[in-house]
Amino acid sequence: MSDAPRAGKPAMTTPAVIQGRAPRNYGLDILRIVSICGVVAIHVFGRRVGAEPKAGRGWWAAVAIDIGFIWVVPVFVMISGALLLGSRQVVQAPAAFYRKRAARLVPALIFWNAVYLVGVRIWMRHEHLTTGRVLQLLYDSSVFTQLYFLWLILGLYAIAPLLASFMVGKGDRRAMxxxxxxxxxxxxxxxxxxxxxxxxxxxxxxxxxxxxxLPYVGYFAxxxxxxxxxxxxxxxxxxxxxxxxxxxxTVWHFGHGGVLPVADMLVSTSYLGAGVAMTALGVFAVGLSxxxxxxxPRRVGTLLVALSNASFGVxxxxxxxxxxxxxxVPAVLGAKSFTAIAMAYLVTLAAxxxxxxxxxxxxxxxRVF
Structure with missing residues (x-):
């Protein structure tokens, strides 16, 4: 999520190429920024979606925001694939690639699992965690909501040189x-x-x-x-x-479960559902187009790069x-007020x-942000 977008055909670029370097692909930066705003929205507005009453304008507004951003994680993975699989290092120097990625990801993996396990679950929530429960949380990658992504991206980094060797330089048809x-x-x-x-x-x-x-290799490619x-x-x-x-x-279907039994079987609102996959592909292609x-402008580009680089830490x-x-904040804890949840979202995102x-x-x- 923190890779600098340099590879590929330039999009949303500055007009000049400086010192022989390809213009930066600001389209990928913007996709990353929008996606991280969507991740935060899913985690915050999802509280209102899961709370009673499951009706009314506030609930539907929360559903529209939460489910409307369901494509964000697949798009994050696609951005990483666009940037990494075509890089010279991943193809020509896989050992150096592994060292660089491990130095970036392993400290974050250890640090943030400790933060959420000890800081959030034990200190903030006052949970009593047995050894078995801790091991289960770690093995299932369920220490906290978003931390599975670190294991996900670690696995994709591990196979990146193998996948790149099969696709890179072999033509667009093979990649597709x-x-x-x-x-x-x-x-x-x-x-x-x-x-x-x-x-x-x-x-x-x-x-x-x-x-x-494993299920995200397709998005990566x-x-x-x-x-x-x-x-x-x-x-x-x-x-x-x-x-x-x-x-x-997808938003309508989520709020009307049972109305279309066939759609209930075939179309889920998970990141790996058929509808979400098509949406993510569309967002990626349409966004870059x-x-x-x-x-x-240069100053706007500098801001975009800074926000994009901060997305992993966010x-x-x-x-x-x-x-x-x-x-x-009781109104946020109860999750019944859309206004309270919306304010919490803005504060959380900015902070x-x-x-x-x-x-x-x-x-x-x-090293851990």
Whole structure:
């Protein structure tokens, strides 16, 4: 999530190429910033979605924001694939790539699991955790809501050189076919349990620290495969309309479970559902295509880069901040007031960006943000 977007056809770039370096792809920066705002929205507005009463304008507004951003994690993975799989280091120097990524990710993995396990669960929530419970939380990657992503991205980093060696330099057709096949198999694997459930057969797919990355390989490859795709004219308009329609349908379907039994079986609101996969692909392609029409001034570009670079820290710290708000503000704790939740979201988002940016200025903290 913190990789600098340099590879690929320039989008939303500054007009000049400085000292032989390719212009920065600000389209990827903007996608990352919007996506991290969506991640925070899911975790905050999701409280109102899960609370009673499940009706009224406030509840539907929360659903529209929460479910409307359901594509954000797949898009994050696609951004990483676009940036990493085509990089020279991952193909030509995998050992150096592993060292660099391990130095970035392993300290964060250890630090943030400790923060949420001890700081949030024990100190803030006063949970009593047995040794067995701690081991279960760690193995299931359920120490806290968002920390599974660290294991997910660690697994994708591990296979990046292998995947890149198969796709990079072998033509766009191979990259597209590889991404399409991997995504199709993944979506099918996660659709089948829903179909079986309709017939009273329970076959959930459990995930843990060793397997969380597997279903996201297709998204990882798709980011690389689609990195140069730029839609124009009617193709762009059609893709944008289809993407918007999918988002609207997903929001409506979530709030009207049982109305369309077939859709209930085939279309889930998980990150690995068929509708979410198509939406994520659309957001990625449409977002980068629209970015071609905008020129970014230097100062605005500097701000975009700073916010984009801070997104990884925002992802990690925001639930500490929101938990502190939730436990001390009754209206947020009860999660019945949309206004209170909306205010908590704005404070959480602003504070998270501020903390992440400040931490990036401190050498020791920079290693875990």
């Amino acid at each position: 076919a590889t991404a399409g096949l991997l995504l199709a198999v993944t979506v099918l694997a996660f659709v089948v349990p829903g179909i079986l459930g309709h017939f009273g057969v329970s076959r959930p797919i459990p995930m843990n620290i060793f397997t969380y990355w 798709a980011g690389y495969a689609l990195r140069h795709v730029r839609l124009k004219g009617m193709a762009l308009a059609g893709a944008a309309l289809a993407m918007a329609a999918l988002i609207v349908f 629209l970015s071609e029409f905008i020129s970014v 992802f990690l710290v925001h639930l500490v901040i929101f938990e502190a708000i939730r436990l001390h 998270s960006f501020a903390v992440s940016w400040l931490a990036s200025k401190v050498p020791l903290l920079r």
